[in-house]
Amino acid sequence: MRTAYTSDQIRTAERALMATLPEGTLMSRAAAGLAAVCARLLTGVHGSVYGSRVVILAGSGDNGGDALYAGARLARRGAGVSAVLAGSRTHEGGLAALLAAGGRAGAFAEDRAADLVREADLVLDGLVGIGGSGALREPYGTLAGLAADTRGLVVAVDVPSGVDAGTGEVAGAAVRAQVTVTFGAYKNGLLIDPGAERAGAVELVDIGLGPYLPGPDVEALTGDDVVRLLPQAGVESDKYRRGVVGIAAGSDRYTGAAVLSVGGAVRAGAGMVRFVSSAEPVRYVRARWPEAVTTVLRDGAESSDASQASQAQGSDGSDDPLREVGRVQAWVLGPGLGTDARAHALARAVLAEDVPVLVDADGLSLVAGDRALLRRTAPTLLTPHAGELSRLLGVPRAEIEAGRLEHVRRAAAELGATVLLKGSTTVIAENGHPVRANTTGTPWLATGGTGDVLSGIAGALLAGGLSCYDAAACAAYLHGLAGRDAAGGGPDGRGRAPIAALDVALALPAAIRALTWASIGPGQ
Ligand SMILES: NC(=O)C1=CN([C@@H]2O[C@H](COP(=O)(O)OP(=O)(O)OC[C@H]3O[C@@H](n4cnc5c(N)ncnc54)[C@H](O)[C@@H]3O)[C@@H](O)[C@H]2O)[C@@H](O)CC1
Ligand SMILES: Nc1ncnc2c1ncn2[C@@H]1O[C@H](COP(=O)(O)OP(=O)(O)O)[C@@H](O)[C@H]1O
Numbered sequence: 001m002r003t004a005y006t007s008d009q010i011r012t013a014e015r016a017l018m019a020t021l022p023e024g025t026l027m028s029r030a031a032a033g034l035a036a037v038c039a040r041l042l043t044g045v046h047g048s049v050y051g052s053r054v055v056i057l058a059g060s061g062d063n064g065g066d067a068l069y070a071g072a073r074l075a076r077r078g079a080g081v082s083a084v085l086a087g088s089r090t091h092e093g094g095l096a097a098l099l100a101a102g103g104r105a106g107a108f109a110e111d112r113a114a115d116l117v118r119e120a121d122l123v124l125d126g127l128v129g130i131g132g133s134g135a136l137r138e139p140y141g142t143l144a145g146l147a148a149d150t151r152g153l154v155v156a157v158d159v160p161s162g163v164d165a166g167t168g169e170v171a172g173a174a175v176r177a178q179v180t181v182t183f184g185a186y187k188n189g190l191l192i193d194p195g196a197e198r199a200g201a202v203e204l205v206d207i208g209l210g211p212y213l214p215g216p217d218v219e220a221l222t223g224d225d226v227v228r229l230l231p232q233a234g235v236e237s238d239k240y241r242r243g244v245v246g247i248a249a250g251s252d253r254y255t256g257a258a259v260l261s262v263g264g265a266v267r268a269g270a271g272m273v274r275f276v277s278s279a280e281p282v283r284y285v286r287a288r289w290p291e292a293v294t295t296v297l298r299d300g301a302e303s304s305d306a307s308q309a310s311q312a313q314g315s316d317g318s319d320d321p322l323r324e325v326g327r328v329q330a331w332v333l334g335p336g337l338g339t340d341a342r343a344h345a346l347a348r349a350v351l352a353e354d355v356p357v358l359v360d361a362d363g364l365s366l367v368a369g370d371r372a373l374l375r376r377t378a379p380t381l382l383t384p385h386a387g388e389l390s391r392l393l394g395v396p397r398a399e400i401e402a403g404r405l406e407h408v409r410r411a412a413a414e415l416g417a418t419v420l421l422k423g424s425t426t427v428i429a430e431n432g433h434p435v436r437a438n439t440t441g442t443p444w445l446a447t448g449g450t451g452d453v454l455s456g457i458a459g460a461l462l463a464g465g466l467s468c469y470d471a472a473a474c475a476a477y478l479h480g481l482a483g484r485d486a487a488g489g490g491p492d493g494r495g496r497a498p499i500a501a502l503d504v505a506l507a508l509p510a511a512i513r514a515l516t517w518a519s520i521g522p523g524q
């Protein structure tokens with residue numbers, strides 16, 4: 001598990017640790033770790049530290065101090081180090097160390113800074129760290145812009161300046177780094193977009209903070225965590241024990257969403273998928289996924305038609321649309337369902353079942369219009385994208401995208417459900433737990449229908465016995481991994497190509513296989 005913290009949590013832990021150590025020890029540990037990473041990177045891009053050009057953007061706080069002390073270490077190894085002093089004051093000890101090691105420093109002047117930054121092999125962003133708040137003030141904003149034009153690498157100290165360490169929010173200009181060297185522990189903003197995207201690859205330097213850290217504010221599953229949580233097929237398994245997921249999705253207008261959701265469930269390892277819808281989507285689902293057992297809903301009646309065998313059954317006149325579906329352990333409600341009266345009646349019936357229900361897409365619109373549907377005792381997992389959450393919370397979409405952590409938490413609290421907010425960083429909130437941020441995925445997943453696949457994956461995991469919190473986090477992880485695998489390839493495996501949603505479902509077993517292999521090893 002990767003764990004992350006707010007700035008306040010980090011500060012409190014740092015204070016407690018600092019009280020046990022001689023003054024300056026922590027900064028010296030941080031600077032040593034930072035310099036070691038920079039030396040490795042410089043050796044990669046320049047061939048050696050000696051003779052390389054390093055430019056430090058130094059702000060007025062301890063973040064600038066870290067950068068200056070690290071610069072001193074690099075200068076002692078023969079790098080040409082210049083510091084642009086951007087703050088109203090400068091960390092005295094750090095500056096003295098840099099000058100003593102043969103480095104240079106000068107106050108900010110735009111033309112000079114632009115030349116230095118452009119020609120650098122490595123730009124060290126020490127403008128602000130966990131002490132930053134709000135949009136970068138000048139001249140920091142200008143320097144963040146100049147850093148974008150360097151031909152060298154940009155390395156952020158602790159967090160990219162302009163990224164809110166505690167939330168990942170970016171209020172104005174922000175540094176975009178290839179590497180962020182962070183101290184003691186991850187900060188939330190390194191896992192959650194838009195901040196995460198500015199951080200690049202994150203390297204954690206151990207400064208001894210571990211024993212002083214509280215429970216995390218945010219966490220991210222690793223591949224090993226997912227393997228440990230995933231339901232396993234054992235010798236005693238049968239399709240019912242592995243988990244039967246019911247999917248109520250699709251309409252005559254939207255047949256594809258149903259096919260994709262069922263595909264996600266089938267390929268993610270459901271013991272059985274029971275699919276309930278009107279005749280047209282059932283036809284498409286049966287054609288693509290003969291594994292699914294289907295029930296056709298008619299106006300006020302339904303007929304069950306298991307694709308492997310079984311006879312169609314007529315209605316007995318009861319108005320329970322699920323009467324003939326058979327037992328399920330969890331439901332997926334909503335992809336392509338429509339929002340008409342019949343969809344509403346089906347949603348009411350599904351949400352009245354005493355099993356976990358995942359609500360997605362049109363199901364979320366129905367719930368937004370009729371909150372009473374969410375008054376239930378069994379667990380509920382809502383999987384909105386920012387637009388859908390905007391309707392549920394009455395908050396503009398842009399605000400949700402800018403502040404994912406705040407809004408996913410608020411949604412879980414207000415709606416009394418587990419909430420998975422989709423997007424460039426998918427985040428999952430459940431009251432009383434750290435928010436989980438997903439670290440897999442690729443922007444190529446931003447294509448119609450991939451969310452439907454996700455609903456099927458999570459539904460299969462719910463039916464397999466995972467809690468909403470674990471099912472959501474594992475599903476997001478596997479979905480991102482499968483998307484990455486489907487889009488990836490080429491001679492070094494780093495090529496990327498557009499993908500269709502169905503490719504994600506099809507890539508699932510290979511992705512799960514590779515994950516399991518990596519986690520338990522080939523001998524198990
Ligand atoms: N406290 C500790 O023991 C340690 C702290 N470390 C470093 O110290 C950093 C925190 O240092 P500080 O508390 O001095 O804070 P920072 O250096 O992160 O920032 C504070 C300074 O930035 C200015 N500032 C804040 N927001 C700004 C904005 N939007 N635009 C322009 N200026 C802004 C403030 O006026 C203040 O001068 C960490 O991120 C880390 O790099 C490390 O050395 C590890 C140990
Ligand atoms: N920029 C992005 N980077 C990574 N993943 C993304 C990005 N944009 C969207 N996604 C993922 O793609 C999926 C899209 O789902 P959704 O918005 O419901 O689309 P649809 O309704 O068409 O299926 C989600 O899993 C989401 O997290």
Ligand SMILES: [K+]
Nearest residue numbers: 128157159161
């Ligand atoms: K920084």
